[in-house]
Amino acid sequence: MNKVLxxxxxxxxxxxxxxxxxxxxxxxxxALIGLDDVEAYPELPETGLTFGENALIxxxxxxxxxxxxxxxxxxxxxVDALNGMPGVFSARWAGRHGDDQANxxxxxxxxxxxxxxxxxxxxxxxVALVLPGGKEHLVDGRQAxxxxxxxxxxxxxxxxxxxxxxxxxxTNAELTPQEKDAISHRGKxxxxxxxxxxxxx
Amino acid sequence: MNKVLxxxxxxxxxxxxxxxxxxxxxxxxxALIGLDDVEAYPELPETGLTFGENALIxxxxxxxxxxxxxxxxxxxxxVDALNGMPGVFSARWAGRHGDDQANxxxxxxxxxxxxxxxxxxxxxxxVALVLPGGKEHLVDGRQAxxxxxxxxxxxxxxxxxxxxxxxxxxTNAELTPQEKDAISHRGKxxxxxxxxxxxxx
Numbered sequence: 001m002n003k004v005l006x007x008x009x010x011x012x013x014x015x016x017x018x019x020x021x022x023x024x025x026x027x028x029x030x031a032l033i034g035l036d037d038v039e040a041y042p043e044l045p046e047t048g049l050t051f052g053e054n055a056l057i058x059x060x061x062x063x064x065x066x067x068x069x070x071x072x073x074x075x076x077x078x079v080d081a082l083n084g085m086p087g088v089f090s091a092r093w094a095g096r097h098g099d100d101q102a103n104x105x106x107x108x109x110x111x112x113x114x115x116x117x118x119x120x121x122x123x124x125x126x127v128a129l130v131l132p133g134g135k136e137h138l139v140d141g142r143q144a145x146x147x148x149x150x151x152x153x154x155x156x157x158x159x160x161x162x163x164x165x166x167x168x169x170x171t172n173a174e175l176t177p178q179e180k181d182a183i184s185h186r187g188k189x190x191x192x193x194x195x196x197x198x199x200x201x
Numbered sequence: 202m203n204k205v206l207x208x209x210x211x212x213x214x215x216x217x218x219x220x221x222x223x224x225x226x227x228x229x230x231x232a233l234i235g236l237d238d239v240e241a242y243p244e245l246p247e248t249g250l251t252f253g254e255n256a257l258i259x260x261x262x263x264x265x266x267x268x269x270x271x272x273x274x275x276x277x278x279x280v281d282a283l284n285g286m287p288g289v290f291s292a293r294w295a296g297r298h299g300d301d302q303a304n305x306x307x308x309x310x311x312x313x314x315x316x317x318x319x320x321x322x323x324x325x326x327x328v329a330l331v332l333p334g335g336k337e338h339l340v341d342g343r344q345a346x347x348x349x350x351x352x353x354x355x356x357x358x359x360x361x362x363x364x365x366x367x368x369x370x371x372t373n374a375e376l377t378p379q380e381k382d383a384i385s386h387r388g389k390x391x392x393x394x395x396x397x398x399x400x401x402x
Contacts, residue, residue: 045314049282081250083284095310106307109296113246 002030002201007062007072009035017071017190024194030201038066046088051075052138054088055128063130069201071193075125075186077159079107079147081114087124090158100158104151108162111147119147121163123172123185127193129200137196141188143172156180203231203402208263208273210236218272218391225395231402239267247289252276253339255289256329264331270402272394276326276387278360280308280348282315288325291359301359305352309363312348320348322364324373324386328394330401338397342389344373357381 006014014034021030035041044061048054051074058072076090086093086107094102111119126140144166151161153173160172165183172180181187207215215235222231236242245262249255252275259273277291287294287308295303312320327341345367352362354374361373366384373381382388 047314047316049315049319082286082290083288085283085286087284089283089311093311095307106296110290110294113248114250115248118250 001028003068004030004032004197004201005038005062005066005068005070006032006034007058007070011036013073017193020190021194021197024191025198030197032071033068035062038062041065046074048074048088051088051124051126051140052128055126055138056130056136059128059130059136063132067132069132070130071127072130073125073127073186073189075123075189077107077163078122078124079111080120081111081118082107104159104162107147107159108149112149116146121145121147123159123163125185125189127189129193129196131200135200137200139189139192139196141185141190141192143183143185143188202229204269205231205233205398205402206239206263206267206269206271207233207235208259208271212237214274218394221391222395222398225392226399231398233272234269236263239263242266247275249275249289252289252325252327252341253329256327256339257331257337260329260331260337264333268333270330270332272328272330274326274328274387274390276324276390278308278364279323279325280312281321282312282319283308305360305363308348308360309350313350317347322346322348324360324364326386326390328390330394330397332401336401338401340390340393340397342386342391342393344384344386344389 006017008014014032018032044058046054048057054074055072059070062070062072074088076087078084078087091097094106123143124140126138129137145164148162148164148171152171153161155175156173163172165172207218209215215233219233245259247255249258255275256273260271263271263273275289277288279285279288292298295307297303324344325341327339330338346365349363349365349372353372354362356376357374364373366373
């Protein structure tokens with residue numbers, strides 16, 4: 001069984017990826033551990049200006065410190081009328097990290113005058129896999145859609161309540177977790193990652 | 202004497218441009234009027250996604266309604282690490298129009314983790330001139346520099362206190378109005394406009 005580090009302290013992400021890997025590769029091929037399982041792992045600032053840079057910074061550091069194959073991800077919302085921002089700053093767009101409500105409201109206010117035909121946006125997720133020998137891989141997933149003028153739905157998190165995916169009549173916050181996984185940027189990227197892991201590990 | 206509309210309600214902008222035109226062309230060549238001098242002129246939403254689009258929207262509408270050659274401008278701050286934003290949303294970046302302090306603080310918070318070598322930014326000003334026959338001209342001016350981590354200086358307005366122009370050791374808010382005019386995006390664009398007006402009017 002291959003031990004692999006997922007460079008996150010988010011237990012839900014760990015369980016989610018383990019489930020996807022088991023589904024794609026069969027059980028007992030890969031055993032994921034998280035940063036909380038590594039002794040004295042420091043907090044790293046996210047200084048990258050792209051999702052790929054941030055994912056690579058985290059995965060390289062994890063691999064360097066543990067000697068294990070390491071996976072790390074970064075994701076966010078890219079708004080057309082904001083030249084692709086909030087992007088890597090999605091989780092701290094309104095200035096404080098993790099205030100979903102303030103972040104979402106700020107985007108709505110900023111593009112308040114932008115007409116419907118220019119309210120396109122995409123969720124983007126980039127995942128890095130760094131191997132002890134130094135090989136590096138990046139995969140990503142994207143969900144295209146557009147931004148509404150007010151939130152709808154109680155599910156999901158982040159910008160989900162204002163995001164209507166292409167071909168959908170419900171926002172990402174109105175989908176079940178399973179429905180969202182099937183079409184989301186994150187679901188797509190993680191399935192591609194599973195295929196990659198099957199090849200290189 | 203040519204009567205020309207400057208599509209603004211800002212009396213200071215009117216006086217500033219009249220002074221620059223008189224200096225460049227000699228007095229009594231052009232007499233500027235503003236939107237407050239035009240009867241029942243409606244408020245227009247700024248729906249453009251570039252400075253040029255917004256300047257043209259305003260200048261076309263002014264020319265259409267008055268039959269006069271019309272000048273209009275749009276300007277803002279383009280931050281490298283924010284893919285050129287706040288851009289056309291510079292005056293309402295924090296959500297409310299014209300709250301300089303909130304706008305400036307939000308940009309500082311958003312790029313708080315961005316290292317010094319990636320804190321480049323430019324002030325940009327685009328000016329449109331639309332003539333009754335339908336001819337349209339655009340000129341622009343740019344001041345390149347970088348963003349500090351805290352405001353300095355009491356002059357200027359908008360993002361001036363956090364903007365250090367290339368080759369300067371004082372922020373734009375620490376310059377005299379004359380010093381700022383000589384190097385600013387707005388000063389450059391208006392001098393270029395004066396040269397254009399001399400040719401086409």
